[in-house]
Amino acid sequence: MESDKFVSLDIETSFWKRVFVVAPLVVVGTKEGEDYNLAPKHMAMPLGWENYFGFICTPAHGTYHNAKHHGAFTVSYPWPNSVTVASLTASPRQSDCGCGTDQPILDQIPTTDASLVDSIFLRDAYLRLECELDRIVDDFGDQSLIIGRIVAVHVHEEALRTSDQEDQQLIYDAPLLAYLHPGRFATIRESQTFPFPDHFTS
Template sequence: MPHSVCDGIVSLDLSQPIWDSFFLVAPLVVIGTREPDGGYDLAPKHMAMPIGWDNYFGFVCTPRHHTYQNVLREQAFTVSFPRPEQVVLASLSAAPRCEEDAKPALAALPTLPACVVDGVFLRYAYLYLECELDRMIDGFGMNSLIIGKIVAAHVEEQAQRLSDKDDQDVLMQSPLLAYLSPGRYTAIDQSAAFPFHVGFKR
């Protein structure tokens, strides 16, 4: 039986996943992929992030999902970063498939065609990435890490950081949607500069 490292700290049971025992801040993105019939699928993901400092982006998925199979077949995917006011649209993209294996709820989502890869974005998002598959790493339990090389990127004008714009003004004009796993979300429109130590290098 594990013991707490000190008073006020609870040791968690590792015989089951720990992630529902506390909140984690994560992005909420919508992954776009091309279906076998030529249509497009959109699916929300929160286990998603840049992979390193170069132009790679990855997300966690399972081989049981159409997103995984579509990326494997088409070798490409899109990433849309929704705005806080689009949280319901992001939720709609998670609607279950019907008996015909289609997602009728997708018809209600506004989309925008990608420029380089064969795909679509969730329209009115603040950031869009077009990715070609770099690699898929299986074996994280039932899950896999899908990594794409970014071949095109587009950002909404108000959300772009520029040298003559204050970062806080950027966030006020274009707040970020954050997923608070499990099951909550928030909008981020306030921030403070991080106190990097003198001489810090990434």
């Protein structure tokens, strides 16, 4: 690739849709009334090296109000072969208000209960986080950052790093799902060791 061939984009438009970027794909679970809600998110990540996790949401969605009202949420990292199930969690709610009160598709999605917070996980996920709400930071345009403190972590044994297995083999045997915004996904099975400089510490 030639390094000097750039196109400047208008920042007043949605320029993020003009280029692909790699992101995780997670499904956030929340308590909603007497039932539960699941929603896919790709603007989601650990916040630092301690037990904090955050994701971007909008006050127009039920997930925002559910997390704020009930003070907790879960995070499921789906296996690549569960991408269709993860996609179904974006199905429209029956509510006309846009904030969600009923998600009938959940009856068709395999889920499992969280152990410490009142919410659910996707059953077909390799990493599950249980979070208590720490804070909500509003006004990123129409979006907000929802931050949770992780109180429980569950990792499928096939995805767990151990000293007796090479990382490359682990990722090959238990591949990862990536979201390529906008609107594509990839299965990550091949990887290489990152070429850190000598004496680098994270």
